[in-house]
Amino acid sequence: MKCILMNKNTEVLSCDFNEVSKFFDKIYEVYNIDYAPYILKSFYIDEDINDTPFRTNLSEWFKGRGIPSWRDKLDLLLLRLNVVAPSELLDKAFGLSLSDQYWLKPVGTDIKYEDINFFDNDFNYAEFMEASLSKNSKMIQNASSLKTPNNTTDGMLKKAWIIENGTRYLLKGGYKNETLQPFNEVLASEICKRLGFDHVEYTLDTYKDTVVSKCPCFITKDTELITCYQIRNDMKRHDSIEDYEEYIKKLESEGIKDVRTKIENMYILDFLIMNEDRHLNNFGIIRDVNTLKWVDVAPIFDNGQSLNIEYYDEEELHISSEGKLFYEVKPFDELIKVVKDIKRIDVSKLEGLPKWFDDLLHQYQNITGYSDTRINRLCILLNRQINKLKKLIENS
Ligand SMILES: Nc1ncnc2c1ncn2[C@@H]1O[C@H](COP(=O)(O)OP(=O)(O)O)[C@@H](O)[C@H]1O
Ligand SMILES: [Mg+2]
The missing domain is CATH 1.10.1070.20 (Phosphatidylinositol 3-kinase Catalytic Subunit; Chain A, Domain 5)
Structure with missing residues (x-):
């Protein structure tokens, strides 16, 4: 698929994205290297963008946006989502995330950031939340449940983005049988509040039979x-x-x-x-x-x-x-x-x-x-x- 890597509304580069391997097979032109993902800038050498580590690192960076192989209970999650690997999810929602503004725009389409970003546009989170956090979840039924920012979260803990009253919150569980993580998050928030440290505010919530931590997204559209x-x-x-x-x-x-x-x-x-x-x-x-x-x-x-x-x-x-x-x-x-x-x-x-x-x-x-x-x-x-x-x- 020929597409343009976008940073919100800025065109970064044009390329061929291989939808099977999820690799970037070719880079045609770099329009605006300054707007590229920060980690890529140091690999950029003007003359030959295809034969330098730049293209490999572009693919690595994109793959790194996916759910990592060390995510707790990954096999179960993939089974419930009916996919074989996290990479399958990567481009289901243009690669969008709630931690940055990068996305892949297919060439020849008129898709606008305003219409697809997850900060403004709601997503169906219920099935992913259940698949990720519940002990007894069914297979997901709706294809739209795979078009969410949950495809692009990092970290080992089971987690899910949800929306409540317009606010995007990240829910995180414990690791394997350990359930202390959410309590530690809330303790950390209490300490930061008392000492006046800038922090993400974590509260406790229960999802079905599980205690989870819940924090608002600290990134905005800008x-x-x-x-x-x-x-x-x-x-x-x-x-x-x-x-x-x-x-x-x-x-x-x-x-x-x-x-x-x-x-x-x-x-x-x-x-x-x-x-x-x-x-x-x-x-x-x-x-x-x-x-x-x-x-x-x-x-x-x-x-x-x-x-x-x-x-x-x-x-x-x-x-x-x-x-x-x-x-x-x-x-x-x-x-x-x-x-x-x-x-x-x-x-x-x-x-x-x-x-x-x-x-x-x-x-x-x-x-x-x-x-x-x-x-x-x-x-x-x-x-x-x-x-x-x-x-x-x-x-x-
Ligand atoms: N509140 C948030 N707003 C935006 N992005 C977040 C938020 N919390 C976490 N992230 C992103 O999600 C990633 C995983 O979250 P993190 O809390 O580090 O999970 P884990 O405990 O599994 O490592 C973080 O590295 C960061 O990129
Ligand atoms: Mg982390």
Whole structure:
């Protein structure tokens, strides 16, 4: 299929998209490289766009928009959707997503972004939501259920975009039999609210027999999320604090304000909840897709892999968790050292937080089945981190 890769209403390039292999077989012309997905820019060499890594990376980027192979219960989801691979879903809705504005426009058609984007135009989410989040779902019945932004979500957790009163929300479940992720998301939001950190607001919801977290879309028709992974892709890797410092410099040079404070806030949160999963696709920046201006650091999102989630043992309290700082994995006591200005944190705002979390976990105990011991341990861990932060502030 001959088509044009679009960024909202801007033509990026013309190409042949192979609907069977889902690869880009040929690139005809690049119209506007600046509007291309950020990660592709560094592969662009003017003379020969087809024989350089540019075309391969275009295909890789597009494939990477799909549901990843490591999505929890992927086989079951594909069966319920009656498709063999996530790539089959990629171009069912022009490749559109709710995290950016890229899409494939077939040449010779008059399709308009305004008529197809998922920010303005509703989509049938009910069947996908059931297929993704319910324990007992039927096969989907309506082909329109495959024309949704659910074809283009990243991450390992079962998830689904839904619409409520016009707002697009992302629902996320737990991982395999673990159900703590949604509670950790809500705890993270409470901490961010109390400490005044920019964040995505997660609340709890129940879908059938499952507890899920629910957060509104933080992207609009005028913006896109560019993750740190994309930004760092063409920067030299040091495997040290240098990676972090260079990232801050890069964002500042693009005109984003308060970069260091905002990124420090993310690591303070990670320290408090012991988040082990701050990989480079779990944070980034927001860019204006019309002007290409870098608007802001993205609000803090995806905080579920926290509070010792992988090491819970009913018999003993193991504390063996480490956080991520760019390409390094570090104990949280080390990780927190990246925060230069810790005195600015008013830790008294966290007064009563373990009790608040204890109440929340007890409220849902009949669904989660968590023992009192587990709830108590989670609150002990949280309290321990708050006390550690207090000490750090006192000693700084
Ligand atoms: N509220 C949101 N608005 C827009 N895009 C989002 C939102 N939350 C997540 N995303 C996008 O979806 C991806 C997967 O979500 P994430 O919360 O990271 O899931 P997981 O826990 O499975 O990794 C993110 O990397 C981001 O690109
Ligand atoms: Mg994620």
